Amino acid sequence: MEISKAQIGKAGELLVQLKLLLYGIESAPLTTDSGIDLVAYSSRQQDAITIQVKSNLKAKPGGGKGKLAIDWWAPEDSPAKIFAFVDLERTRVWLIKTSELAQLAQQNPKGRYHFFMSVDPTAKSRRDGKPSHDYEFEKYLLENRVHKIL
Numbered sequence: 001m002e003i004s005k006a007q008i009g010k011a012g013e014l015l016v017q018l019k020l021l022l023y024g025i026e027s028a029p030l031t032t033d034s035g036i037d038l039v040a041y042s043s044r045q046q047d048a049i050t051i052q053v054k055s056n057l058k059a060k061p062g063g064g065k066g067k068l069a070i071d072w073w074a075p076e077d078s079p080a081k082i083f084a085f086v087d088l089e090r091t092r093v094w095l096i097k098t099s100e101l102a103q104l105a106q107q108n109p110k111g112r113y114h115f116f117m118s119v120d121p122t123a124k125s126r127r128d129g130k131p132s133h134d135y136e137f138e139k140y141l142l143e144n145r146v147h148k149i150l
Contacts, residue, residue, distance in 0.1 A: 012055025012086035023146045035079045042150040052080035058089040059119045067123035071116035093142040
């Protein structure tokens with residue numbers, strides 16, 4: 001069965017909401033697409049935090065024929081405070097502050113960040129030293145970060 005891009009996006013939002021709720025954090029979707037998908041309430045910070053969700057259904061060959069990787073595109077000018085990068089295939093979510101995107105994204109063409117992770121541990125590391133394997137982003141996983149930034 002084929003799943004549409006809209007369904008992939010909605011599944012990602014729902015996964016983020018579920019995981020946040022399991023940590024006692026309330027969140028709600030916005031009704032229109034304004035660059036913010038969810039608003040979460042942090043009782044610790046006593047503030048609402050805006051989240052943009054980027055979802056990936058499954059890993060694909062990097063560059064079309066390389067090792068399996070997941071990737072997301074994020075706009076430089078996002079109004080959201082946090083990006084939630086979702087891997088639906090493995091039900092994982094990484095929370096990255098918008099202010100951290102420039103240092104973590106591997107590419108930055110024309111006002112967008114391209115953020116990717118190899119899911120194949122045999123993939124070569126990047127020459128520039130930037131993290132590129134999913135295991136290198138473990139500290140950004142929602143379960144490891146949720147109470148630090150929300």
